[in-house]
Amino acid sequence: MINSGLYKRYEDKAPYTCTKDSLTWWFAFNDSKILIQNSKSEILIPQFEDLATIGCEISSKHYIGKIEGHNCFAVALRSKKGIDEHFSFIPLKALYSSVDDDIFFISTKASQIVHWDATHKFCGRCGHTTNELENQNAKVCPNCGFISYPVISPAVITAILKDDKILLAHNANFTKNMYSLIAGFVEPGETLEEAAQREIMEEVGIKVKNVKYFGSQPWPFPNSLMLGFTAEYESGDVQVDGVEILKADWFTKDNMPEIPQKVSIARRIIDWYLNI
Ligand SMILES: [Zn+2]
Structure with missing residues (x-):
C-alpha cells in the first residue's frame, strides 16, 4: 500500500495473476487524455477482460497492481479512431470529483507510467x-x-502566513480571478525548505521563516510530486515578478478570492488555513 489516505482499495505491489477477469481495470490514455466509459449518471473507468474488444489498439501496456483483487493496467493507445461509441476521452483533471478519490489517484499514477514509457x-x-x-x-x-x-519532479508549494492573513498569488497561467499559493520546482542541490524560500523570494520578493512540512501529493502533469509547506512572513514588501506571477496580496479568511479546486494540495493547504 502506498498511501492509505489516497489508495483505499489499491495494492500496487500485488503480483499479477494471469486470469480471464471481466473486471480488469484499464487506465488507458491517448494524447494525455484518459479513456472513459460513457454513462448517463457517472463516469466509469473501463473494466472488462480485453480492451481490444472495443476497438482499442494498444501501443504499450504496464501492469500497475490490483484494485480489490482485480488486475489494473496503464495503457497507451495508438489512436482514438475506431473505438466503440460508448467510450470517449477526457482530460485527466476532469476525472476528479467524477470518480472516487482513489480511482482518480490510480489514474494519475497510470498517466505518469504511460508518460515515462513514451519518453x-x-x-x-x-x-x-x-x-x-x-x-x-x-x-x-x-x-x-x-x-x-x-521520472518524478519534486516541486514545493507554500502557504505564507502573516498575522491572520495568507499570501495568495495570481499566476499568468491561471483563469481570470484565480489565486493560489507560491509554487515551483526544486533545483539540484537544494533542500525543500531552501527551494520554498527561493521561489517565494523570486516570485513575490519576500523573506519567510519557519518553513514547515505540511504534506504531499503526486501531480501527474506530467510528473510532479507536490510537497506542501507552511511558512511565516519575515520581511520585505510583496513585489511580483510580473512574468510568472502577475498579482499577489494578503487575504483574510472572510475576504478570499477564487481558489483552486479540491483536487489540489494547494486547496488542501488553503482549507487548513481557513480552519485554524
Ligand atoms: Zn545505452
Whole structure:
C-alpha cells in the first residue's frame, strides 16, 4: 500500500495473476487524455477482460497492481479512431470529483507510467532502443546497461502566513480571478525548505521563516510530486515578478478570492488555513 489516505482499495505491489477477469481495470490514455466509459449518471473507468474488444489498439501496456483483487493496467493507445461509441476521452483533471478519490489517484499514477514509457523508448546515454525490466518499472539499455526509472519532479508549494492573513498569488497561467499559493520546482542541490524560500523570494520578493512540512501529493502533469509547506512572513514588501506571477496580496479568511479546486494540495493547504 502506498498511501492509505489516497489508495483505499489499491495494492500496487500485488503480483499479477494471469486470469480471464471481466473486471480488469484499464487506465488507458491517448494524447494525455484518459479513456472513459460513457454513462448517463457517472463516469466509469473501463473494466472488462480485453480492451481490444472495443476497438482499442494498444501501443504499450504496464501492469500497475490490483484494485480489490482485480488486475489494473496503464495503457497507451495508438489512436482514438475506431473505438466503440460508448467510450470517449477526457482530460485527466476532469476525472476528479467524477470518480472516487482513489480511482482518480490510480489514474494519475497510470498517466505518469504511460508518460515515462513514451519518453524513455531510447537510452538517454547512447540512444539505443531500451528494453523493459521484468517485474519493475524500469528500462535497461542492452547496449550500455544504463537503467532508467520513472521520472518524478519534486516541486514545493507554500502557504505564507502573516498575522491572520495568507499570501495568495495570481499566476499568468491561471483563469481570470484565480489565486493560489507560491509554487515551483526544486533545483539540484537544494533542500525543500531552501527551494520554498527561493521561489517565494523570486516570485513575490519576500523573506519567510519557519518553513514547515505540511504534506504531499503526486501531480501527474506530467510528473510532479507536490510537497506542501507552511511558512511565516519575515520581511520585505510583496513585489511580483510580473512574468510568472502577475498579482499577489494578503487575504483574510472572510475576504478570499477564487481558489483552486479540491483536487489540489494547494486547496488542501488553503482549507487548513481557513480552519485554524
Ligand atoms: Zn545505452
